[in-house]
Each structure stands twice: as C-alpha cells, then as structure tokens.
Amino acid sequence: MSSAGRFAPSPSGELHVGNLRTAILAWLFARSTGRRFLMRVEDLDRARAGAEAEQLRDLTAVGISWDGGVVRQTDREHLYDAAIAQLTAAGLTYECFCTRREIQDAPSAPHAPQGAYPGTCRNLSGAEREARRAARPAAVRLRAAVAEATVRDVLHGPYTGVVDDFVLRRNDGVTAYNLAVVVDDDAQGIDQVVRGDDLLPSTPRQVHLASLLNMPVPEYAHVPLVLNADGARLAKRDGAVTLADLALTGVGAEEVRDALLASLGLPPGPLEHALAVFDPAALPREPWVWPGLQPGRGAGVPRAAS
Numbered sequence: 001m002s003s004a005g006r007f008a009p010s011p012s013g014e015l016h017v018g019n020l021r022t023a024i025l026a027w028l029f030a031r032s033t034g035r036r037f038l039m040r041v042e043d044l045d046r047a048r049a050g051a052e053a054e055q056l057r058d059l060t061a062v063g064i065s066w067d068g069g070v071v072r073q074t075d076r077e078h079l080y081d082a083a084i085a086q087l088t089a090a091g092l093t094y095e096c097f098c099t100r101r102e103i104q105d106a107p108s109a110p111h112a113p114q115g116a117y118p119g120t121c122r123n124l125s126g127a128e129r130e131a132r133r134a135a136r137p138a139a140v141r142l143r144a145a146v147a148e149a150t151v152r153d154v155l156h157g158p159y160t161g162v163v164d165d166f167v168l169r170r171n172d173g174v175t176a177y178n179l180a181v182v183v184d185d186d187a188q189g190i191d192q193v194v195r196g197d198d199l200l201p202s203t204p205r206q207v208h209l210a211s212l213l214n215m216p217v218p219e220y221a222h223v224p225l226v227l228n229a230d231g232a233r234l235a236k237r238d239g240a241v242t243l244a245d246l247a248l249t250g251v252g253a254e255e256v257r258d259a260l261l262a263s264l265g266l267p268p269g270p271l272e273h274a275l276a277v278f279d280p281a282a283l284p285r286e287p288w289v290w291p292g293l294q295p296g297r298g299a300g301v302p303r304a305a306s
Helices: 018-034 052-062 077-089 100-105 125-135 177-187 197-212 243-248 253-263 271-277
Strands: 003-009 036-041 092-096 139-142 148-153 157-162 167-169 194-197 219-223
Touching: 003 018, 003 157, 003 194, 018 036, 018 052, 018 194, 018 219, 018 253, 018 271, 036 052, 077 092, 077 139, 077 177, 092 125, 148 167, 148 197, 148 219, 157 197, 167 177, 177 197, 194 197, 197 219, 243 253, 253 271
Parallel strands: 003 036, 194 219
Antiparallel strands: 092 139, 139 167, 148 157
C-alpha cells in the first residue's frame, strides 16, 4: 500500500475557516511529498444529519481533491473490536467504572495533566468488578506500559507527553478517538498526519498504542490553529466563519481560499499554484488571528497571535 496523508473531519456541523486552513495544509503536505490524499469521516460521535455532505462540498469548493472514496468510521467497528481483543488477550486492558467527576476529583500522579486517569480501577478484584458492573456499565481502558512517550513532530520537534490508562471504548459502547484514529491510520496506510496543534498533547498516547498493536507510527505535523480576535480558538459563534455564512456577505469560496493561502505566505489561485512553492520549513509557527473578510477586499494583512 502506497503512503498517504489524510483529512479526517467530524461531521458535527459545517467546517469553519480554521478547519479549511488545516485541510489545505494536509493536502499540501501530502501532495508535495508524492503521497495519496485520503478523506475519512470520523462519525463515531456527534454526527449531524447532512453535515458530511456540507463538509465535502466546502472542501471541494476551496480546491481540495482526494483519492478514492470517503471512508467512514461507522463502517469500521470490526477493526476496533479486533484491536481491543488483541490488547485484551495480551493483558493490556481493564474495565473502568469511574464517572468523569470521580476522575476529575481524584488525586493524580505528579506532573500529570488534569483529567489524566489515576488508575482507580486498575487493580480491582474480580468480586469488586462484578459488584460495580451491577451499578453501571464499564468502559475499557488501556493498561499503559509506560508513563510517557515522545513523538517527533515536523514543526514542533521532539514532544514528550504523559501516557495514562486512557479509554479505548466508552461505557456507552462507542470506540474512543485515541484507539479509532490509530487503527484507521494503519488500515488506510496513512504515514503522514497533519492536524491542528491542539491534538499534539494526545499524540504520545497514540504513539504508545501503535507500538502495542505493532503498527507503524506516522510522521506528524501539528499546525497552528486559527484564533478569534480575543485570542480564543475560532468557533462558529465568531460570526461569518463558514463558507455558507461568508457567501451571505458576498464573499466567495475562492476569496476564502486566497485569504487562507495568504495567511500561510503562499500565492493565491488554485491550490496547485501554492503546491509549486510549498515549503513546510517556511510555514508560520504561531496561531493566525482571523481578521474577517469583506467582498473584494480580502482579509487584509494576516497577523499572528501575540
């Protein structure tokens, strides 16, 4: 299977300009290295009717193309089941009955991030597990073999983060993101992952899980987010930030595309023009503050967050 990059949106609603900027970057990284570019819809949770079609329409509108059909996580439960069965057979999972509140309130290991699992259910006896099953369904957690792991990121360099006993399957039966993304990337031959840098802290968990499943670790590039004027992560409540809303103000998809390319120091026009001069080393390393768009006037001078 040839190497590939990907974009993997969750169909919870329309993509905003921050999502589109990341998608453009993922496309540029993949195409500039001769990789295939794949589209995966991460619809295990928070799927909204019609959102997938809206997202694919918007990605096409800014010039993003992909190879092959669209893959959906809801069609891949058998792969997640097999991975959890493999880990369980190796003694690397256990049932967890803790509520979110109990985890937040429990003392955690030194230097562990808030919400890192403290191991409350790690060593329950058989009788204790049986009693707790009667009260609430169990989640499945990884019995992590390390306390931390290091990933080398194209933009951030070496990054070391905590690896706790994270959830593999929630107590409602839904496969957790950290497991699904590792299994999906391996199954699709993804060896380059470009995504927002808010996901960098979870990457050591995924790297460790891949090693336990004997899966190769992709090359990672975590790119800066787009922020609003207050320095917070851009969201749909920040006004006209989706292609549909911007269209209502008279701003077309090509103007949005060109503004996003300008924020990356790349030339306007079809993405192939940007691809011809794309250099990851020259990319901005700071978040970009969304300045808004006016018809025919673009986004002004892109500025990084202070």
